[in-house]
Amino acid sequence: MDDEQRAWYRSEGLMRYAVSADEQGSVAEDERPPVIALGPHDNDFIWAPAPEAQGYPGKSLRDMTLDEYNIFIYRWLEAAVRAGDVRCAHCGRLILDDYQDLPDPDTWDAILIEKELVAWMVVHFDCKKPLPKKLKGMHPFELAPRDPPTYDLSEVRLPPEEQPAAETGH
Numbered sequence: 806m807d808d809e810q811r812a813w814y815r816s817e818g819l820m821r822y823a824v825s826a827d828e829q830g831s832v833a834e835d836e837r838p839p840v841i842a843l844g845p846h847d848n849d850f851i852w853a854p855a856p857e858a859q860g861y862p863g864k865s866l867r868d869m870t871l872d873e874y875n876i877f878i879y880r881w882l883e884a885a886v887r888a889g890d891v892r893c894a895h896c897g898r899l900i901l902d903d904y905q906d907l908p909d910p911d912t913w914d915a916i917l918i919e920k921e922l923v924a925w926m927v928v929h930f931d932c933k934k935p936l937p938k939k940l941k942g943m944h945p946f947e948l949a950p951r952d953p954p955t956y957d958l959s960e961v962r963l964p965p966e967e968q969p970a971a972e973t974g975h
């Protein structure tokens with residue numbers, strides 16, 4: 806994760822901080838960027854990806870609003886689900902692709918948690934309710950997220966307002 810990505814998380818309020826002081830009284834501040842849960846266990850966490858590294862055709866992170874970044878993360882999660890890489894953050898069952906036609910117990914949603922932990926998670930509809938109990942006391946400084954896998958998002962269709970502007974002149 807580069808400095809620009811960290812700076813963007815700071816400016817959007819997605820960074821979390823911990824301050825520690827040693828016996829000599831020197832104070833250190835540590836920060837943790839947002840994460841994504843690809844499953845129910847502590848070792849299922851990865852760092853949130855940057856759009857540039859995923860071939861995303863939209864804006865670069867620097868120019869994104871939080872809403873636009875959310876859209877990118879959702880497109881990324883859909884690619885992760887298609888690849889069979891995502892399990893429910895609550896029950897651990899594999900998240901199935903093609904959510905249009907899934908039977909009710911398999912329908913799922915991606916959600917953004919902004920508590921002590923800032924995390925995107927994929928859960929079944931029925932697993933949303935018990936999730937807060939699991940999240941209580943989860944602390945970003947106790948996790949050791951991995952780097953995110955890369956999916957090719959170059960074919961993603963952007964919402965109309967995010968289409969690159971047409972060339973003008975001549």
Ligand SMILES: [Zn+2]
Pocket residue numbers: 893894895896897898928929932
């Ligand atoms: Zn579930």
